[in-house]
Amino acid sequence: MHSITFANNPLDRASQLRSDQAWQQDAITSEKSRFMIFFEDRPLIKINADRPNEPEILWISHHQLAPLLTNNSRPLFLGLKDELPFYAVDLTGLNLDQILSHPSFATSKFIDARSIAPNLDNPSTGIIAQAKSNFEWNKNNIYCSKCAGVKLKTKDTGYKKFCEQCQSEYFPRVDPVVIMLPCHNNKCLLGRQKGFPPGMFSALAGFVEPGETIEDAVIREINEEVGLQSKNVSYKFTQPWPFPSSLMIGCTAEVDNPDYKVDEEEIVEAVWLTKEDLTKILVGKSEKRIWIPPPMAIAHQLIVHWMNNN
């Protein structure tokens, strides 16, 4: 178990049950099942009055949920835990005031995933990532891309879409992104993107392109962004990033010649930092007034991992 936000989903996805319609019908109406609610990409979070700093996902029963279900509501099967079925339901389109007047939701709020994630326990963020990315994919894939105007049928509770006209099948997408630290002797390089707040530096990153390996993408992105030749790409860990559906692939790569040149398009500034520099940065004592993304970002975890191993 590591502390990467949006990772550590504790559910057994039990994907073989998604297409078992009889099983799903029973499970959706079973009082054993647990449902979490989404509204416009935001999960419903329970804030306990006596423990306001320990928010949690609000899980409700079918009995509690039933009054809010419409003919269009399709619970997404998240998986099993201790043999109990877990679902997420997207209530976007319903009247928000009506939803929130539901007695079971008295101490709950819809909060966007990015702001609530640092306060939730890690497994809950993994569940939110699974549901959020899936709902966004469902929302953005209504029509067949080959048959103009033909609506797709939802299958497997929301993990597949199907066109009855041309028989095409569509599956939720995941967009791989490499995020990496170029390393040279006892230093690693961080960069500043144009849009970053003043003083913030982070790992370099970019989308993996079709036909490219992770290693190719790391070497290409480092070269494009800071003009460095790198080698010996080493994979560290990944993070699902549900905005809407990236998979961040954390890596390091070795650099022989440290003379960088920023591309000015994406990266406006770069800096080689030692472990000592980064130690000061982490406690807010950097003379260079540099700071790095918070612990929920894989960039932070990658930097800390590099420090612990150098």
Ligand SMILES: [Zn+2]
């Ligand atoms: Zn079609």
